[in-house]
Amino acid sequence: MSEESVPQQGGATSAGDADGRPKGLLQQMEELMAALNADLSALDAEFQSSGGSGRGAATGVVKSGD
Structure with a gap:
């Protein structure tokens, strides 16, 4: 994931709307x-x-050989 797609957390400006x-x-x-x-x-x-x-390989499912 690229850095620009990660939402900013914390800080007074990102925690509220334009009215504060x-x-x-x-x-x-x-x-x-x-x-x-x-x-x-x-x-x-x-x-x-x-x-x-x-x-199927991208799902992470592993089949066992019983």
Whole structure:
């Protein structure tokens, strides 16, 4: 993940809106979800452009040979 896609945390300016009021939890979650969706879309586009065969290998599922 690139640095510009990581949301800034802390600090007086990033903790509230233009009026200086703190953001509500719902607004913070919506912003984080939007950032996550953008990151996932970029990763998906990169995956699709690289061929993307072998989707099962990326899930982390390991099959045992019983």
